[in-house]
Amino acid sequence: MVGRAFYVWLPNCSWSTPCLLQTTHPCAARIIAHLPADGKLPRDELPTCATCANIQPMLESRRICDYENSSYRDDFWQDQGREYEDLAERTALRRLLPVPGRRLLDIGAGFGRLSEFYASYDEVVLLDYSRSLLREAQKRLGRDGRVRYVAADLYAMPFAKGAFDTTIMVRVIHHVEDVPALLEQVARVLCHSGSYVLEFASKRHLKSILRYLFRRQEWNPFDQAPYEFVEMNFNFHPSWMRARLLGAGFHVKRQLTVSHFRLAPLKRLVSARILAAFDSVFQPTGDWWQLTPSVFVLCTAGNSNGAPFSHHLFACPVCSATQLDESHEAIACTNCGRRWPIDDGIYDFKTPLAA
Numbered sequence: 001m002v003g004r005a006f007y008v009w010l011p012n013c014s015w016s017t018p019c020l021l022q023t024t025h026p027c028a029a030r031i032i033a034h035l036p037a038d039g040k041l042p043r044d045e046l047p048t049c050a051t052c053a054n055i056q057p058m059l060e061s062r063r064i065c066d067y068e069n070s071s072y073r074d075d076f077w078q079d080q081g082r083e084y085e086d087l088a089e090r091t092a093l094r095r096l097l098p099v100p101g102r103r104l105l106d107i108g109a110g111f112g113r114l115s116e117f118y119a120s121y122d123e124v125v126l127l128d129y130s131r132s133l134l135r136e137a138q139k140r141l142g143r144d145g146r147v148r149y150v151a152a153d154l155y156a157m158p159f160a161k162g163a164f165d166t167t168i169m170v171r172v173i174h175h176v177e178d179v180p181a182l183l184e185q186v187a188r189v190l191c192h193s194g195s196y197v198l199e200f201a202s203k204r205h206l207k208s209i210l211r212y213l214f215r216r217q218e219w220n221p222f223d224q225a226p227y228e229f230v231e232m233n234f235n236f237h238p239s240w241m242r243a244r245l246l247g248a249g250f251h252v253k254r255q256l257t258v259s260h261f262r263l264a265p266l267k268r269l270v271s272a273r274i275l276a277a278f279d280s281v282f283q284p285t286g287d288w289w290q291l292t293p294s295v296f297v298l299c300t301a302g303n304s305n306g307a308p309f310s311h312h313l314f315a316c317p318v319c320s321a322t323q324l325d326e327s328h329e330a331i332a333c334t335n336c337g338r339r340w341p342i343d344d345g346i347y348d349f350k351t352p353l354a355a
Contacts, residue, residue, distance in 0.1 A: 062177055062181070064153065067128075070130070072133060073136065077113065084262075086113075088275075089170060091280045093170070093197065093296070095283065096296060097168065099121075100121065101121045101165050103125070103313070104117075104123070106118075107127050107154060110130070112137035123148070126149050127152060134149040135346065137149060143345055150347045151348045154176070155181055156185075160312040161188055162309050164189055164190055166194060167189070167196045170199040176234070179236075187250065192308055192309075196250060200297070201294060202292065204291065208221040222237075238255075250299035250301065257290055257291065257294075258286075259279065259292055260279050261275045319333060319336040329342055339352060341353055
């Protein structure tokens, strides 16, 4: 399912930058009232207020991939012939993930497939847009006080600057329409010298190159622009992704190529463990070339990027304040007054409670 989130950039506003249109900010409320069906508002029709007298808005409509109430685990992983890919990806994570650590963020954690990597961290946060998948993760992992489950928009992560020393994001960014905006959020919540392990789907792999050369596909695997092969499923050129990471202030430390043998006939003939073992041998070649459908990248926050590690975990996704009061049923911002529900252990920052 694809949803939409609207944002407006209010550069002189004291509330936040950007402001979520779902807030009660006067400008945001008036923009919503004037918003046409296509989501586009001419610049000369945008309202202003005292704190935004010199407003220069940039209205954006971002599609969001929502797995709410889906059977993702059963439909995609459980007995679906992806045992080899699962094993190969775990091998790559073991090579790249720094352990031990203080606080780990798993972005797009879903039902907690990668939970075996959580044990070496003092605190773990599972972030996903889908509440139902987080509920599955909670049933699998339990209510350990060191693990938190957070439903939120990844374009407005409800975390303090420098809240994490490690973040991982596997099989998620191919559902992200605005990669630079996402990477900006990751850089914000990652502390100085923190580690970011990213997996992305590559468009430049041997199968796509051969299909293109033999005119079996129209799209060009050498073109650096992201390719949306079905709605909200993007493949990326490795050079394009590297440029976006550098632009967000990350240093690329290592690259691993993964799923070298993702061919259905081969997977039927050879066991998943044997294929994963061979894949492990070739993964380090990713530092030289990337010709596989999956690429893992280890990045660190640059010298001029990343705040010191913050003992605060949450921050208001609207005003960025870290002074939050938490009760059994809600978490409230003492600065702007917004409150978000806590539903049986799941922090829901998608929609604030009514005032």
